[in-house]
Amino acid sequence: MDPQSLRYTDTHEWVALEGDVATVGISKFAVEQLSDLTMIELPAVGTHLTAGKTCGEIESVKSVGDLYAPLDGEVTEVNTRVADNLQLLSDDPFGAGWLIKMKVSDPSAVAKLMDHSAYERKIADEAH
Amino acid sequence: MPVQYTSIVDEHEAVRGRVGLFDISHMGRLTFDGPGVLDWLERLTTNQVSRLADGQIQYSLMTNDRGGVIDDILVYRQPFAYLVVCNASNRLPVVARLEAGRGKADGRMQDRTLDTAMIAVQGPRAIETLQPLFDQPLAPVKYYHLTTGRLLGRIDAIASRTGYTGEDGFELIVAKDSAVSVWEALLDSGRAHGIAPCGLGARDTLRLEAAMPLYGHELGEETDPFSAGLGWAVKLDKGEFAGRDVLVGRKAAPPLTRIGLALGGKRIARQGSLVLSGQREIGLVTSGTFSPTLQQSIAMAMVAPGSAPIDAEIAVDVRGHRESARVVKLPFYKRTASATAT
Numbered sequence: 001m002d003p004q005s006l007r008y009t010d011t012h013e014w015v016a017l018e019g020d021v022a023t024v025g026i027s028k029f030a031v032e033q034l035s036d037l038t039m040i041e042l043p044a045v046g047t048h049l050t051a052g053k054t055c056g057e058i059e060s061v062k063s064v065g066d067l068y069a070p071l072d073g074e075v076t077e078v079n080t081r082v083a084d085n086l087q088l089l090s091d092d093p094f095g096a097g098w099l100i101k102m103k104v105s106d107p108s109a110v111a112k113l114m115d116h117s118a119y120e121r122k123i124a125d126e127a128h
Numbered sequence: 129m130p131v132q133y134t135s136i137v138d139e140h141e142a143v144r145g146r147v148g149l150f151d152i153s154h155m156g157r158l159t160f161d162g163p164g165v166l167d168w169l170e171r172l173t174t175n176q177v178s179r180l181a182d183g184q185i186q187y188s189l190m191t192n193d194r195g196g197v198i199d200d201i202l203v204y205r206q207p208f209a210y211l212v213v214c215n216a217s218n219r220l221p222v223v224a225r226l227e228a229g230r231g232k233a234d235g236r237m238q239d240r241t242l243d244t245a246m247i248a249v250q251g252p253r254a255i256e257t258l259q260p261l262f263d264q265p266l267a268p269v270k271y272y273h274l275t276t277g278r279l280l281g282r283i284d285a286i287a288s289r290t291g292y293t294g295e296d297g298f299e300l301i302v303a304k305d306s307a308v309s310v311w312e313a314l315l316d317s318g319r320a321h322g323i324a325p326c327g328l329g330a331r332d333t334l335r336l337e338a339a340m341p342l343y344g345h346e347l348g349e350e351t352d353p354f355s356a357g358l359g360w361a362v363k364l365d366k367g368e369f370a371g372r373d374v375l376v377g378r379k380a381a382p383p384l385t386r387i388g389l390a391l392g393g394k395r396i397a398r399q400g401s402l403v404l405s406g407q408r409e410i411g412l413v414t415s416g417t418f419s420p421t422l423q424q425s426i427a428m429a430m431v432a433p434g435s436a437p438i439d440a441e442i443a444v445d446v447r448g449h450r451e452s453a454r455v456v457k458l459p460f461y462k463r464t465a466s467a468t469a470t
Contacts, residue, residue, distance in 0.1 A: 035132065035135050035136065036135050036136050036137045036418075038394055038396065038418040038425070039393075039394035039395060039396075057447075059394070059395060059396055061136045061137060061329065061333060061396075061417060061418045061420075062131065062132075062136060062329055064395075064396065064398070064447070
């Protein structure tokens with residue numbers, strides 16, 4: 001995925017929307033902040049997600065963080081390869097390290113998420 | 129000191145396998161001199177200062193009148209002087225306690241924290257890294273002993289064979305203005321040995337594998353040394369000292385026991401997680417991490433005595449998930465013995 005074309009949440013999830021299917025992951029910035037990942041727990045296929053509600057867990061040596069649903073919808077696919085090999089997420093958070101795909105109830109809601117430049121400004125603030 | 133320079137795990141592995149460098153200047157450094165100093169320190173610490181030989185260092189505790197721990201410290205004996213190294217966050221309470229407990233002691237305490245720096249060189253290649261820069265032989269310096277000498281031919285330094293990592297290594301104390309030169313010279317000297325600058329994150333994973341207590345986790349004003357597994361640093365028969373009367377009772381019946389846990393899952397049981405035996409709550413996790421050496425989630429906990437014997441299968445509530453855990457012997461990691469270790 002090209003990070004420039006993605007939408008982002010306040011909680012560092014990224015979303016790539018094609019039709020009504022969203023691919024969701026977490027940003028390179030979030031992965032770098034966590035560093036040394038130790039565990040990830042993702043929702044099961046079929047789980048109904050509510051935007052802004054927690055739907056998984058990501059843990060590193062340093063800290064533990066929740067994964068938040070970026071949009072309302074239902075999980076259609078889970079990247080089980082990442083759960084087995086967290087290196088995929090560390091190495092390629094915008095590509096092979098994607099986490100879930102979901103069927104989105106209202107695709108227009110994606111417009112409420114940040115675009116790349118807004119997200120870049122936000123993480124520049126956080127890094128300070 | 130940052131949490132990490134590169135990655136906690138990379139820095140951790142550098143110390144276990146090669147050598148790591150830590151800026152620990154935040155630690156408190158207090159010097160004592162004068163004829164009454166031995167008695168003064170003896171009355172406010174739990175270990176026996178009078179057992180120290182010249183050039184020797186002792187792990188000790190300062191306890192309050194309720195037998196709780198004000199801080200864990202190192203006491204260095206040098207000719208005509210003692211040096212106390214304490215935790216950064218406890219420096220002011222420690223200084224206040226020492227001042228208040230001076231009594232009639234003829235002696236002087238100086239807080240040298242701000243005009244000195246402290247750098248730890250830790251790992252199997254620590255001695256090879258440090259020796260070329262230091263004008264006194266380091267190999268004969270035994271564990272928990274010190275020597276004085278010069279770094280780079282011009283910088284006076286105390287080098288102690290101590291550390292907080294479970295590896296061989298040294299801690300250096302130099303004047304503040306020399307700190308950057310010494311740090312850079314050590315990085316240069318250690319390059320051939322694979323040196324890595326290390327942060328607070330690796331310091332925590334390293335000390336936890338070695339089961340060394342951390343103030344605010346295994347130690348605090350409401351925790352007595354016997355519950356924390358540090359009874360060996362309390363010499364009840366040395367004479368009167370702060371907290372002694374209470375500690376006699378704690379030794380006979382410590383309210384808690386410090387244990388080690390190896391978790392079955394990958395979740396990390398962090399401080400405050402509830403420890404369960406069946407459905408019974410037996411205590412709390414004090415520190416937890418992912419052990420890079422064991423590739424496993426590990427934790428230390430303080431539990432009711434007798435409730436969690438070695439090899440018992442118990443559980444920890446980690447954010448609502450019941451995670452299985454086995455009680456294991458501490459430390460989780462012990463380096464293979466070297467000629468200098470005691």
